[in-house]
Amino acid sequence: MIIDKETVEKVANLARLELAEDEKEAMIKDMSKILDFMAKLNEIDTSGVEPLVYMTNEVNVLREDVVKQTITTEEGLKNAPKHNEDYFLVAKVIDK
Structure with missing residues (x-):
């Protein structure tokens, strides 16, 4: 996939970002580097590797x-400064 100015503008719009022209050029370079790295990862043969769900094989020990x-x-x-017979009384913090 080729990252161009239109792609950066579309992604910026979806992310609700306003980018200056120089920032758009920097984003084109950065996004291209990310996609190149992902393409490099896709070249790796992972056919014999089991998917990793958890970082360890340990089971939680619960008491x-x-x-x-x-x-x-x-x-x-x-010791509560204000209370009734069952509850703590606090100042109102939410208005309707």
Whole structure:
């Protein structure tokens, strides 16, 4: 694929970017380098390589979820500056 000024302008429009003329020329060079690199990667023979889904073969080791210490609602609200009998009270942050 050949990258020209029209292609750069189309991609810039899709990305909602405004590019100056000198930036468009730089983008043509950069995008051409990227496509050349991708073409080089496509030349590599990967026929015997399994697709990589995870970076390692390790399996997550999870522990049992056990409750160790609980506090009552009263204890949780004891040091709160503002609260009612069940909840913390905070200043309103979202207006409708």
